[in-house]
Amino acid sequence: MRNPTFLNLVLLSGDAAQKLRTASAAGFEQVEIWREDAGQNTAALAQLAGEIGLGFTNLQVLRDATGVPTAQREAKREEARMFFQLAKQLGCDTVQAPASTDKQCVAENIDDDLRWLSAEAARHNLRLMYEPMAWSQIDYTLPQAWQRLQRLNLPNVGLVVDLFHICARGGSVSDLAGIPMHRIYEVQLCDVAEPVSPQEMERLFDTARHRRQLPGEGYLPIAEFVDYLKSAGYAGPVGIEVFNDHLKQLSAEAAAQRAFQALRRAWPED
Template sequence: MSHNPKFLNLVLLNGDPEYKLRTARAAGFEQVEIWWEDVQSSTHGAIGLAKFAKQQKLGFTNLQVLRDFTGAQDSDRLYKRAELHQFIHIAYKLGCNTIQAPASTREDCLAERIDEDLCWMASEAARYNMRIMYEPMAWCSVDNTLPRAWERLQRIQQPNIGLVIDLFHICALGGDASQLERIPAEKIYAVQLCDVATLPPPEKHTLMDIARHHRLLPGYGILDIECFIDTLKRINYKGPIGIEVFNDVLKSQCSEIVAQQAWQALNRYWP
């Protein structure tokens, strides 16, 4: 039996936040990745969601997603820092200790500020015993691959910043499971599994369209998921592993059935 917490990203399901939490737990998931938008749409707020999740014996893997924080221009920098504090306060109310913050996607990103911004972010999060989960997305303007993101985290040496492993973003630019081998398992904060019918060309709008609308459940596409799983086991990964699938068709279907399909897909690869 695996001791890794198994999670579902709520983006796969339709319905109000409480319904999605209840549905994920009924399918078997121990945790969920919850979105800022889920919290905002709840009539009970973050504290009410935390209470409901506790009743369901359901944890929060992370709070998503703080966009384009690093390298912000002067005109946006104070706003982004205030936004970080909003995320911290919501995560604190949820009882969630991790905030997902992808690398910048902005073309006007000031790359020379990224290290400083990440260190400031880590310092602010540490005041609340929280972690930052840095994500290299395929269409990021800087740090769009796992090796580049890991190189940066090695340089800044912040104990509460780690990586998220998203199979789509690794494979979309030609990466593979070997990229995990040099990363200490404790610096991987979550693993998000998915699949795709075909790998898109490395063009921003195409990548974004497939990533946000057409991902598949693991085992329904062409990705070599077994190789990633074997590597994670070889490096003794003990953190959360789950399903992050953006799919418009699945999202329109019965959430109970889709959640059960997601649970079955996850357990085929990580029983």
């Protein structure tokens, strides 16, 4: 089984067009693109991606779009509408909307917000990725997020498997048990040099945003996740999401090549 490969553009220096060309030249078939990159010149980026045969795994990040306090709900929904329009202009069919990290998150509003996001995304033929993050206020583990999606049964809303966030919360490959593979929209691989936990939130943030490692360069049990996903028949995109200040100081070409080599080692082609 051959899974599409992607790179999160956060790893690369340069402007958006340079990042697309560099990722493609390194061997990646898709990229995760940020709103900040996509909004620079959406039409030109869409055209360039088509010319070089590069796909968009997702557009990110629609932040804190679930559990929105009632007084802020309409403003957040207008932001979501604009986000979905940007995704369509880019030619991207999936939007990332993690579980809320807002301290004002209203638990009772999460279901309604997810239903609304699902319906609005469907109007644009888009999918929504709901990602549990280690610092989300609610649904901060994969089993919690899956329980909610399973209950709501929204056909265009799926999960992100991000090894950093799973392991930072003390999770393991057992967190994947019972999740149908078609409900996982992508797998993000990375590594860390030493354990982190929510009990040291400042250190966890620093590691997450500045010191993640390429897979195979740290202690995470990457092979266990890869073996499980492959044996279970996961057929979606798999790629690298690494925030690392040192790697970003390298040339974009060097960083992208190192990332692709690490991905191939961690997730070899069958």
